[in-house]
Amino acid sequence: MKALTWQGRRDVRVEDVPDPRIEEPTDAIVRITSTAICGSDLHLYEVLGPYLKPGDVLGHEPMGIVEEVGTGVTRLKPGDRVVVPFNIACGSCWMCDRQLYAQCETTQVTAEGKGAALFGYTSLHGSVPGGQAEYLRVPHAQFGPIKVPQTGPDERWLYLSDILPTAWQAVKYADTPPGGTLAVFGLGPVGQFCARIGRHLGAGRVIGLDLVPERLEMARRHGVETLDVSQLDDVPGALIDLVDGRGPDAVIDAVGMEAHGSTSGKLAQTAAGLVPDRLAD
Template identity: 45%
Template sequence: MKAVVWHDVGKIALEQVPDPAVRGPQDAVVRITTSAICGTDLHFARGTVPGMRPGTVLGHEAVGVVEELGTQVRNFNPGDRVVVCSTIACGHCVYCRAGYFAQCDVANPNGPNAGTAYFGGPAATGPFDGLQAEFARIPYAHTGMVAIPPGVTDEQAILISDIFPTGWFGARLAQVRSGDVVVVLGAGPVGQLAALSARMQGAGRVLIVDGNADRLETARLQNAETIDFNAEDPVEVVRELTGGVGADRVIEAVGVDAESPKAGPAARDGDQAAFERERRQVAPRTGVEDGHWVPGDAPSQALRWAVEMAAKAGTIGIIGVYPSNFDSFPLGMAMNRNLTIQAGNCHHRHYVPGLLSKVATGAADPTTILTQHEELPTAIAAYEAFDRREPGWTKVSLELM
């Protein structure tokens, strides 16, 4: 079969690899009909997240049709359409039974404390061959596959493999309640769906911060109030728009590879106050060097903004991706303002069935954020365009039908 394979930093290829097979009784093989490219995949291609094993198939989002089932996968028939959950969970350990599927004790072959297991990731996450391929082996398929209700398209379902549940989870972590003013940091695909999720969970107002005009335009299509960090100080604007109080809930959907605000005109024409404001925005670019986080380096701008713009006693939900050795967080300010902070990898299996139902009934449609429909044969060119952050490239699907 054809698959997108990681060979080295900056070196990925679409090539012929052996077909996957059922290896154990809890496995299934799925013929993939739609996959997608995620920002996380770009980290692996660029090397900003290290540790990939050469030969690993990339991709952690898929919709497909069941081809073959192990003897202990009793909830599907060949021919069923399914969403594959990005993270892999056994379905029987104490963590899975409590709904903490991303902290499964069993799925990661490196041990119970090795971290979240998922498709197409670094060696420490399994590794498991990913889903940008014609076929995939799905371990613990009874738990990791979810049947697609009639009427839900591939285009809708592919967004429920990873990013819609992650956005929903971000709003849950931030404890969004009825009437809340919610700020989402980052208007990438996950941030957009976190904004949609916050509204569905009862938010009174949803504000979204980004530096990219296309993404802010997309956010306005779903009636989020947009803030351009290249044009204004997002902390000041949030305070101004909320009567000085700040946001009840902040969802941080940026992570470690934040784009820095561009130095504005004030830096050039000598307006000292504006220059200070810009300096404060621009300075803390992340400490990623040669693909490794440098501990003790400048803290993430997005985390600092989150703490600064939250109301006293507010809540921050962090779904942006940080490496495990990242240890820079403005804790003093958070502590002194009684903030609640929750963070983590999405427990996909916990949210996927409910989101499929919401999409099936028409209560939600995540497809406004799907900007690019590509096909597997052009996957490498799609990676390159996505990596250049070409205007309008928010989310890329890879169709195989």
């Protein structure tokens, strides 16, 4: 099959690699129909090279059609349409019993002090071949894959693999009081989701901050107030002024790791430290 492989810093290539096959009774093989590129993939592209080896298959946001299941997988059958979450969790250990799937004790990479194994994400997370490929072997398929309806385009479901629940969790943790104000720093994909989910879950106002005109415009189209940080000398001050001199009730930092090296990232961090947000409690 063809798969996107890591070859070195800033060097990824589509190569022919062996087709995956069932190795454990709890495995499934999924034929990938769509797979997203994540902001986290930039870490692999740039800085996490020491934990990759040439030929590693990338990708952790896939969906597709079940081709084959092991004898231990009873909840899926060939032909099912599934989204594959990026965490690989067993569903039955101490952590999974508490819904802390990212810390699954069955798949966690204890030698590296990390949580659950992840698809396509370095030796720190198990060196599991990823989903930017024609086929994917899914370990612990008796638990992980989410069955979705056969109807609708892949884009309707694909984001359940990572960024939609990532954003949902951020909004839940931010815990904006009903009718309160939520500020979202960074309006990339996760920030856009956070802003809309914030409104969906009952924030009275959502204020999004970014410096990319298209991102600000997209947020405004969905009822989000915006601040263009490139036009402001005092971002925290502007945000506080915008909310009656008190600032927002809750803040989400969705700026992203690499971007924190930039001026806007520093501004966001500074602002997040200054405003009276509930995350600081």
